Amino acid sequence: MKLTPVMKDFVVHWGEMGAKWGTNRTVAQLQAFLYISPEPLNADDIIDSLQIARSNVSSSLKELQNWKIVKVVHKFGDRRDHYELMKDVCAMFQTILDERKRREIDPTLQILKECISETDTKNKEDRYSRERLVELLNFIETMSLWYERMRKMSIDKIMGFVQLENKFSKFLKGSK
Amino acid sequence: MKLTPVMKDFVVHWGEMGAKWGTNRTVAQLQAFLYISPEPLNADDIIDSLQIARSNVSSSLKELQNWKIVKVVHKFGDRRDHYELMKDVCAMFQTILDERKRREIDPTLQILKECISETDTKNKEDRYSRERLVELLNFIETMSLWYERMRKMSIDKIMGFVQLENKFSKFLKGSK
DNA sequence: TATTATATTCTGTATAGACAGAACAAACGG
DNA sequence: CCGTTTGTTCTGTCTATACAGAATATAATA
Numbered sequence: 159m160k161l162t163p164v165m166k167d168f169v170v171h172w173g174e175m176g177a178k179w180g181t182n183r184t185v186a187q188l189q190a191f192l193y194i195s196p197e198p199l200n201a202d203d204i205i206d207s208l209q210i211a212r213s214n215v216s217s218s219l220k221e222l223q224n225w226k227i228v229k230v231v232h233k234f235g236d237r238r239d240h241y242e243l244m245k246d247v248c249a250m251f252q253t254i255l256d257e258r259k260r261r262e263i264d265p266t267l268q269i270l271k272e273c274i275s276e277t278d279t280k281n282k283e284d285r286y287s288r289e290r291l292v293e294l295l296n297f298i299e300t301m302s303l304w305y306e307r308m309r310k311m312s313i314d315k316i317m318g319f320v321q322l323e324n325k326f327s328k329f330l331k332g333s334k
Numbered sequence: 335m336k337l338t339p340v341m342k343d344f345v346v347h348w349g350e351m352g353a354k355w356g357t358n359r360t361v362a363q364l365q366a367f368l369y370i371s372p373e374p375l376n377a378d379d380i381i382d383s384l385q386i387a388r389s390n391v392s393s394s395l396k397e398l399q400n401w402k403i404v405k406v407v408h409k410f411g412d413r414r415d416h417y418e419l420m421k422d423v424c425a426m427f428q429t430i431l432d433e434r435k436r437r438e439i440d441p442t443l444q445i446l447k448e449c450i451s452e453t454d455t456k457n458k459e460d461r462y463s464r465e466r467l468v469e470l471l472n473f474i475e476t477m478s479l480w481y482e483r484m485r486k487m488s489i490d491k492i493m494g495f496v497q498l499e500n501k502f503s504k505f506l507k508g509s510k
Numbered sequence: 511t512a513t514t515a516t517a518t519t520c521t522g523t524a525t526a527g528a529c530a531g532a533a534c535a536a537a538c539g540g
Numbered sequence: 541c542c543g544t545t546t547g548t549t550c551t552g553t554c555t556a557t558a559c560a561g562a563a564t565a566t567a568a569t570a
Binding site: 164165178194196248251266269272273276287293297 | 347372466477
């Protein structure tokens, strides 16, 4: 399977983007390729199209599965594994965010709490640190809570909300 | 200046966190250190406390300045530069998000638009890609718009809104 | 059971990025 | 001016990660 120029562009750019956000290039390229593929792909499709080694395909797919956005499917009469990216863009991003929260934000909150409880209040420096850590904890907790709320809404509701909020902010301005 | 154990914990963890989000460890550590420092710091303070080379301090500070969250200040009678992290946590995160949007999201939108306009509609594969790219573009554009709206709100309003939305979602459930 | 097809894990190499230390540049004080 | 303080840029080394290819495992068919 040969990529069209447009497909290449997209795959390459998405790969670069992924790298900037902390995932590796190949994984992001694979995600992009699966995203624009009408059918689930097998390892050979990917090897041919993206020109990467089988081992790399295998581990990158595993990574995408760890992120819970790719699953294995099968075609009738074909014993090879086929891989399918979560269809709905919105759901996919939500899944990624959920996962990041679980892996990174939640442990950070944990650490912050530990740091705060371990501050030595007799120590002047620590007292200041404590204040600041509490501030940071509050901020991240609020954002987390906010995200939890938001993530229950569908994209349509969010769209609707963007408009609602727009009116609300105009109202606030008017009342000042 | 010697870091207390709590300070070390925080600095180290924040450094690891930064690495996962695409900035380098030292830069993130420096951010953490500046965050809990009551006073603006000079290069020597940082060299002593974080045990890193002068050159590394210099370039890391430059990086933080590029992200627009650190600025140079001066102390009376001291000709060394002192560095100060943006005080308000919320404003700092907003600044970072703004910058990421500007550097990464906006160009991505640009690329997506280009890809879409260059799709060859005679080509079956490209037709499908086009659909999907449009879907992705819409999603990211909506999220961007949403962010633009949100970012005008202060943290207090968002807090308030989290509660408002909570009521709203209960209302929706009730009406089903 | 042997053979082939498929997928995973292991191992060595290559590469990009981080970083220290040196060299350099600029500003200040004597 | 000349030495000293301070900050930046350059250069080489080290390290972590990405990745290819080989080895291995697993499963299917004959």
